[in-house]
Amino acid sequence: MSTGFFLTMNNTGTLFLIPSVIAENTAQSVLPQEVIKMINELDEFIVENERTCRRFLKSIGYAKPLDSLILYTLNKHTDNNELPSFLNSLLEGKNIGLLSEAGCPCVADPGSEIVRIAHENNIRVKPLVGPSSILLALIGSGFNGQNFSFVGYLPVDKNARIKKIKEIENKAIREDQTQMFIETPYRNMQLLNDLLQTCNLYSHLCIASNLTGEDEFISTRTIKEWKNNIPELNKKTVIFLIYK
Amino acid sequence: MSTGFFLTMNNTGTLFLIPSVIAENTAQSVLPQEVIKMINELDEFIVENERTCRRFLKSIGYAKPLDSLILYTLNKHTDNNELPSFLNSLLEGKNIGLLSEAGCPCVADPGSEIVRIAHENNIRVKPLVGPSSILLALIGSGFNGQNFSFVGYLPVDKNARIKKIKEIENKAIREDQTQMFIETPYRNMQLLNDLLQTCNLYSHLCIASNLTGEDEFISTRTIKEWKNNIPELNKKTVIFLIYK
Numbered sequence: 001m002s003t004g005f006f007l008t009m010n011n012t013g014t015l016f017l018i019p020s021v022i023a024e025n026t027a028q029s030v031l032p033q034e035v036i037k038m039i040n041e042l043d044e045f046i047v048e049n050e051r052t053c054r055r056f057l058k059s060i061g062y063a064k065p066l067d068s069l070i071l072y073t074l075n076k077h078t079d080n081n082e083l084p085s086f087l088n089s090l091l092e093g094k095n096i097g098l099l100s101e102a103g104c105p106c107v108a109d110p111g112s113e114i115v116r117i118a119h120e121n122n123i124r125v126k127p128l129v130g131p132s133s134i135l136l137a138l139i140g141s142g143f144n145g146q147n148f149s150f151v152g153y154l155p156v157d158k159n160a161r162i163k164k165i166k167e168i169e170n171k172a173i174r175e176d177q178t179q180m181f182i183e184t185p186y187r188n189m190q191l192l193n194d195l196l197q198t199c200n201l202y203s204h205l206c207i208a209s210n211l212t213g214e215d216e217f218i219s220t221r222t223i224k225e226w227k228n229n230i231p232e233l234n235k236k237t238v239i240f241l242i243y244k
Numbered sequence: 245m246s247t248g249f250f251l252t253m254n255n256t257g258t259l260f261l262i263p264s265v266i267a268e269n270t271a272q273s274v275l276p277q278e279v280i281k282m283i284n285e286l287d288e289f290i291v292e293n294e295r296t297c298r299r300f301l302k303s304i305g306y307a308k309p310l311d312s313l314i315l316y317t318l319n320k321h322t323d324n325n326e327l328p329s330f331l332n333s334l335l336e337g338k339n340i341g342l343l344s345e346a347g348c349p350c351v352a353d354p355g356s357e358i359v360r361i362a363h364e365n366n367i368r369v370k371p372l373v374g375p376s377s378i379l380l381a382l383i384g385s386g387f388n389g390q391n392f393s394f395v396g397y398l399p400v401d402k403n404a405r406i407k408k409i410k411e412i413e414n415k416a417i418r419e420d421q422t423q424m425f426i427e428t429p430y431r432n433m434q435l436l437n438d439l440l441q442t443c444n445l446y447s448h449l450c451i452a453s454n455l456t457g458e459d460e461f462i463s464t465r466t467i468k469e470w471k472n473n474i475p476e477l478n479k480k481t482v483i484f485l486i487y488k
Contacts, residue, residue: 017383030373034273106383108390116386119450119464127384129274129375129456139261139350140371142360146352149393149421177393206363212373220363 013095015087015118016042017111019104019130020056022237023213027060030131030212036060038128039097044070046086046114048101056099074098074110083117090123102237104132108152108182134180137208137239140218141178144243148178154191161191165198172203173244180241188233191240196230199223199242206241209233257339259331259362260286261355263348263374264300266481267457271304274375274456280304282372283341288314290330290358292345300343318342318354327361334367346481348376352396352426378424381452381483384462385422388487392422398435405435409442416447417488424485432477435484440474443467443486450485453477 018039021027027036039057043064047053050073054066072086090096098105098114104127105111118125134150151168155161168179183191195205206220209231217231220241262283265271271280283301287308291297294317298310316330334340342349342358348371349355362369378394395412399405412423427435439449450464453475461475464485 029276029278032273032276104379104383106386106389107379112383112386112389114386115384116464119386125384125386125462126460127380127455127462129373129380131373132376132379135348135351135376135379136371136373139348139356140359140369142350142356142358142363142369145350145356146396147394150391151421152390177395211371216370218369218371220360 011093012121012123013090013093014124014126015090015115016095016097017105017115017125017127018045018097018099019128019132020052020100020102021059022103022131022133022211023216025059026131026212031060032129035128035130040064042095042097043068044089044094045097045099046072046074046111047099048075048109049073052101053099074114076110078110080113083113086114087117087121087123090118091121104130107132107134108150131212133208133211133237133239136211137206137218137241138178138180140208141206141241141243142220143178143204143206143241144176145178147176148180150180152181153183154181156187158194161194162198165195169199169203169242172242176244178241178243180239182239185235185237188236188238192230192233195240195242196223196227204243206243207231207233207238208241209236209238211237211239255337256365256367257334257337258368258370259334259359260339260341261349261359261369261371262289262341262343263372263376264296264344264346265303266347266375266377266455267460269303270375270456275304276373279372279374284308286339286341287312288333288338289341289343290316290318290355291343292319292353292355293317296345297343318358320354322354324357327357330358331361331365331367334362335365348374351376351378352394375456377452377455377481377483380455381450381462381485382422382424384452385450385485385487386464387422387448387450387485388420389422391420392424394424396425397427398425400431402438405438406442409438413443413447413486416486420488422485422487424483426483429479429481432480432482436474436477439484439486440467440471448487450487451475451477451482452485453480453482455481455483
């Protein structure tokens with residue numbers, strides 16, 4: 001792993017942005033050897049969920065005793081005022097890992113605030129390569145990869161959601177831009193239904209579910225074709241993509 | 245590697261979407277072991293550049309004779325009418341790899357058209373994990389990863405470019421959306437200059453250059469701060485990111 005050249009050189013540690021697996025038992029197919037080695041050298045982590053972190057470290061053969069780990073929990077309940085203190089060890093020259101619950105940290109999770117504070121303190125930030133369901137879905141869709149948007153969750157309220165779907169579809173058509181979004185797994189069928197009812201029959205919808213897992217599914221069809229062949233998406237992790 | 249479950253089962257091969265390295269001699273730090281193994285099993289590839297493909301395969305220890313490879317060239321000069329014929333072997337049940345010049349195929353390269361045709365023919369598409377400079381830059385920036393856009397190249401014409409920069413900055417502010425874009429390496433300094441002249445002093449700009457390489461550089465600063473410390477970006481591969 002390269003050491004890198006930085007504008008402001010100082011004696012702080014490095015904040016490693018660590019991707020986690022997105023499907024069970026897939027570390028060897030989604031994490032580079034050097035990344036696994038790098039994670040093994042750390043013993044201080046900022047994590048979304050402590051239990052998932054321990055399970056993940058165990059799965060990649062982490063050799064240090066799990067009891068001696070120093071873990072900081074960062075999730076939507078964490079008070080933002082606490083965050084700067086998570087970086088104390090970095091200022092003292094020690095390396096820390098930022099680990100997501102699944103996939104790459106800082107994409108659709110609260111990690112980016114930590115990275116922002118790291119930059120403000122001239123702390124070196126080093127993103128490591130790993131699986132991102134958004135990126136895998138994008139390249140697997142066959143849609144425009146030169147112009148794309150990820151807009152997160154659509155509104156829960158039905159009227160607001162339908163309005164947003166129309167807005168997204170219009171953007172895909174007018175701006176030639178792939179539109180990506182997600183839903184809580186138990187609401188997938190509701191969203192799919194709204195998409196099939198709202199979108200133009202000849203717009204394209206890509207459904208990418210359980211990526212990198214045993215039952216990975218990626219398929220691009222027109223709305224009309226999906227209507228004749230509705231997939232079961234309940235409780236699956238799905239990325240939805242709309243394109244003209 | 246999982247075999248996957250597909251809506252329409254048939255006897256076609258699988259189109260593997262193969263990420264390539266984005267900096268020299270980094271295969272072990274950016275490609276998972278299983279991905280390297282998977283590439284070694286293929287002998288038919290759709291590539292942006294034949295020479296880069298051979299060099300890449302050699303670098304990951306590809307064991308078959310390079311002379312016996314079947315390569316189809318897909319770049320901006322390729323006639324779209326030729327593309328369906330690239331997939332003939334897939335229809336006969338053989339696996340093919342789609343390989344980008346650098347990073348993930350179908351992101352900022354012409355590969356997505358092949359994936360689109362594959363879906364139309366019910367061919368299984370399997371994206372493999374590897375480095376994407378856009379994704380690494382996004383997570384390394386500290387900007388919003390729950391809402392982001394990649395818009396490719398900005399216009400070359402100065403007036404049009406400045407108009408586009410203003411539009412992008414407005415979007416970042418009004419829609420709380422991270423904006424990402426790129427430039428041809430020898431025009432980076434011109435673009436940086438236009439950004440520094442055009443954007444609000446307190447907007448944030450992240451510059452991510454030569455990612456995964458020896459001289460990787462990722463830094464987030466306000467426009468005002470960058471003005472006092474202008475980095476040399478000429479001929480580097482840079483992702484620019486704007487956020488409020």
